Amino acid sequence: MSGPTSPPPAVHVPVMLDRVLALLAPALADRPAVVVDATLGLGGHAEALLAAHPQLTLVGLDRDLDALSRSAQRLSPFIGRTHLVHAVYDQMPSVLAELGFEHVDGVLFDLGVSSMQLDQAQRGFAYAQDAPLDMRMDQSQGLTAAEVLNTYPVSDLARILREYGEERFALRVAQAIGRERRVAPLDSTARLAELVRDAIPAATRRTGGHPAKRTFQALRIEVNSELEAVEGAIPAATAALRVGGRIVVLSYQSLEDRIVKQHFAALARDTTPVDLPVTLAQSGPQLRLLTRGETATEAEIEENSRAASVRLRAAERVRLSA
Template sequence: MLMATDAIGSDAVHIPVMRSRILDLLAPALTGDHPVHIDGTLGMGGHAEAVLNRFPHVQLVGIDRDQQALAMAGARLEPFGSRVHLVHAVHDEIPEVLDGLGVECVDSVLLDLGVSSLQIDEVDRGFSYSVDSPLDMRMDQSGGRTAAEVINESTSAELVRILRDYGEEKFADRIVRAIVAERDRQPIETSGRLVDIITEAIPVAVRHKRSGHPAKRTFQALRIAVNREMETLPAVLPRSLDRLAVGGRMAVLAYHSLEDRPVKDVFREACADSAPAGLPMVPESMAAKFRPITRGAERPDADEVSTNPRSASARLRVIERVRPGSISPQNTTKESR
């Protein structure tokens, strides 16, 4: 949920990525009498505020695991009063959240994946490799292992797997050997020390050729592991689609291929019929329950990227429900209206 930040005095204006385009794509699903919109990654509430402003009859269910972000969003969205329902939860708990609110189905869902500007810019959160801070990286600081605990307590094999799978780091073995040697001498507790270890472990010639910071891939991998992002994403996609009403739309913003790939796969499967090949006619029961709205993944335009460089990697996909029925094995009894 990356946002640009424009300083105005001591305050900051947060501009959500692809805000106008997302509003336009969700508009057909939000023009009814009492539409319900889920923002499953609420952040500081920028997208949610835009939805509530443009669609005056929308009821918002805002979900976030980050209690600090949830509090900031609550203050931002306070003018909308009873139209706003905020819940501290992880986005793969959307069905449970809706059940708790007595909501059977919804008209739109937005997931803005990844780390927020709040988390990057807060010095004591440990997400950034450009500022020395305690290695935390938890989006929900009320529980779970910190990045420091992952670094200092995981086996070498587990650390190599994390860096390879979640960071696509070619020098995972070298970096982990350096980490283990250093943690045996003294536990690694700060981002600055970890950055130094990673930088020294990568060959000098490679450092100069790489695009981006030498620690970028490792920090991404640790963040994903700490917050179980690749475990929750495959669950939230079908579970959210199952709660969409006919005519409802789901939009997902991803920021790297690890996030975008499962979104692409789940959306493609949801938009395909289940009939065996060769049938002259597809039975209604086997017809696709969704249709794509975007052709592939849409990207921010040049103007947005120049204003907000952090948006450059964003990829937006949107699909629409056209028939009732479940696509998720976990939710076979829950069908949209």
């Protein structure tokens, strides 16, 4: 008699896949187009795009070497139509220049921590399982979360928790971390989660999910310089689009979404002086907004809980900058 079988691995479900495909399709269909998947991850969106558009060439970027390896296997049926590059998305201009692409037809960002990184407990992104405090998306370089927690001044920790985690009790949490590390270095996700829980008033802990959620988000953003990368990458991506090209961005927290929203709004604005009766060609909008912050449907959230916090923004390039 055979022994018990292990359950099949969980299937990676790309967030808002059908909507992403529909928004990018007008820029990619029935032509030799180029699309950049700036956050390749496990390649779910990329695979669907390549399957839907037989003439498409895909440039896939990811800072995570493990993700690149896994997506390369997934996208192996499309070999010859893919360029997979180990890079952070704000390095897009240099990657495209090296590949010889002056303009592209589409860009996709699926921001934040990936499903694979969350599911691998040893990466230290999740507070639900004990693991070393790493949190690096690119484990080949950079400071770990443990190094941040054990070396940053308490005032800097409080600022990070307040700005990146929007944590109301940032100073209390930072001071608790300071006291803890004087006894022994802080190196465990479980210990950090416990420390945060104890630092936050009991009445506040009863609502809003796990009390350590905001601290873990803030540390992850600091370790990976996520907001700085987004601030550089979104303008670079819109600049790379040809006229008629489209960009789609999936964000999972308000700080990233605000950066995207503000940049799109600035390029969608007519800057013609108000006293002129007609729009000047060089002052008209560069982008046409296609969405204004869509969320996932209840049905998708029920099927894929990671879609619960997503906000999708998309735009089409209508004019090149002067």
